[in-house]
Amino acid sequence: MRMTARIPTVCPYCAVGCGFYITRNGMEYMQDHPVNEGALCPKGNAALDVLNHVDRLRYPMMRIGDDWIRVSWSEALDRVAEEMQRALREKGPGALAFLGSAKCTNEENYIFQKIARLMGTNSIDNSARRCHSPTIIALRRMLGTPAMTNPVSDLALSDCIFIIGSNLAENHPVVARWILRAKDRGAAVIVADPRVTPTAWLADLHLQLNPGTDIALINGMINVILNEGLENSSFIKERTSGFEGLDLSDYTPERVSSITGLRAGDIVRAARLYAKAGASSIVYCMGITQHSCGTENVTACANLALVCGHVGRPGAGILPLRGQNNVQGACDMGALADFYPGWRSVDDSRAIDELRRLWNARALPLGRGLTADMMPEADLRFLYVMGEDIVNSHPAVSRRRERLKRGFMVVQDIFMTDTARIADLVLPAAAWAEKEGTFTSTERRVQWVSRAREAPGEARPDLWILSEVAARLGFDLSPEPEEVLAEINQAVPAYRGISRSNAGARGGIIWPCPHPDHPGTPVLHTERFSTPDGRARISPVHHPALERTSPQHPLILITGRVVLHYNAGSMSMRSEGLVKREPEIRIDVHPEDAARFGVADGDAVMIETRWGRARARAKLTPRQKRGTLFMPFHFPETNLVASEIIDEKSMMPELKVAACRIWRAD
């Protein structure tokens, strides 16, 4: 392999899409990257630790009883194809399921979902289900495009930034850079979060609302805006529909105050700051989406932006921060039970027919397939997991992991995750810097990543593995990322003009990119929305039933992330520099609650929700809101107690809130 001095790459952790260089001996910062300007968070700084880690999977391995034996690639690939065909023959396509990966490239996810669909099933999902499935449903319906409307750096142009349900300072630290640039120009920053997070440190106004009361807060703000005539009437008239149905007069500041626990004056102040600013942005994340009312929460956010006309201009937009380096791309590629590539609904037979012709398929399945949470309950005979530790990331699956594996299970990953441990066959995959292809960041930025290192042992790029499996099933699917990208050009309209050349330039290219010479589209919806009639839909939502405390479970458990770890931890837990700074799970407790329940700082405690019990170490901190606890979900304990209530519209589990109790474990 040709080795140049330094090879540009994109961080494999979160979805911000930061660039850096991989050198022969380490890394160098990339100061001319448009998103991070050289900066990296602690995880980015530790990114190379996963390459050549001693735990990397090096050979295909087959389970024999409780033991693993090394097998050849040809034996492993034959077995995958045989088992898939056997399940199909004996039980039909409903017995097959596939889990794609928000950490794999666009090309890999595209081919993976294509295999699933050519086998006759829509039971293909990826971890977007647990971060932004409500965003997909709500923003697609309201704005036409389920993605961030403006790029991250655009935040520097905002005059008011309303951050709700996002602790970006810990989870997307580089985004804070652009928010601080806006503050330097005098922008007002409002943070709505029950906890005093490092993001709240940046706020001019911190709304420490009760967990799960986001809709009341936003409706209350809209009501203030309408009462004071601060709405953007011409925008509402010319660019939206449905405004006449928006009657939120019940949401008086006083009533919203009693629901949210906020001062009425703060609700009014937030509404005025947001509405009066020349350009305002809403930034949200899983504090909005991971609720049984997640889809309604996103709808409320979009209503607020539409009523004020704060969409479609520099500095004015709706910015759902995505979680994984390619979660936007995996969804664009249709690695979802409810969407084909290019956001074609599984119920839209005409749209799917275009793909059927492109793929030369006889027929393609219609109707929503199994989402990840449904897989343990389904009568599966074959499950193919590509690059996802589902056992440690889905409470429902975590608790029923043995039921996930009713038939043959293949896991393709870079480490022996807890999901891989229950599989029958484990295939070693190349990591991000050991292969080529495109990743799409949270801001729709598509970036080509080049190979900078050799994969360990016999580990192979996921695309090569999928192509080999497909060949054994009788499908001719290319193992070359550039050839697959050329097919994506035809299958996904927003990617029509994306190539290795424009995605490989510094900073790549932001979709939609309709033809090869197009410069990309950083700001969406500037003149019309991508809905069929070009108008955005305003749609009233109201406060649904909440998880409530009871005498038995008097506290509310909030789950989330910490800056030094990443999701289920299969990568960050293998970085010494990260682990020694955050070695174990700690549960944040407000000192007054600690006194009430007899817990001291550093105590081992038990926590119980109606879903289960877990053990952790208590950390007393005034940042926690009284009456609530916080557990980071990077550690398996959190999955033992997290809620399984589902938002039926998006199939998102309500991971953010669960009534609970705590006691000292003696």
Place this chain on the structure above:
Amino acid sequence: MGKIYLDPERCIGCRSCEVACEREHGHPRISVDKVKDLAAVPVYCHQCDTAPCAAVCYTGSLRLDGDMVVFDPDLCTLCGLCFVACPFGAIELDSVIHRCDLCGGTPVCVMTCPTEALQLEDIDAITGSTRSRAAGVLAARVRV
């Protein structure tokens, strides 16, 4: 050469500077202190003009060389006076003395800082940009 200046209002406590410094030098020479979980302050060598660490060093192992304190490990006796003398606790002892050398001019802590809380500048540039930021914020208040 400039020095590293901190704007504590920008620090989000992510500890990226620590992880980067540790990757570069094996042992981090900057550490982020969280104060009651309500603020974070990176603590590091400020390259003091009249450096207490160099003043107490009786062997000349730490000494001022122009703007910078330089360290000669061969002369160090590990007596520990310097890390007691440093007002920031920025010198650590771990079989050798660890102190900041500004990475030879491009400190990784500054380059990696997501929020530009750490800056390598001379003092005039720092006060100049603080002034223009303050003016920007005041102007925005006047506009509204």
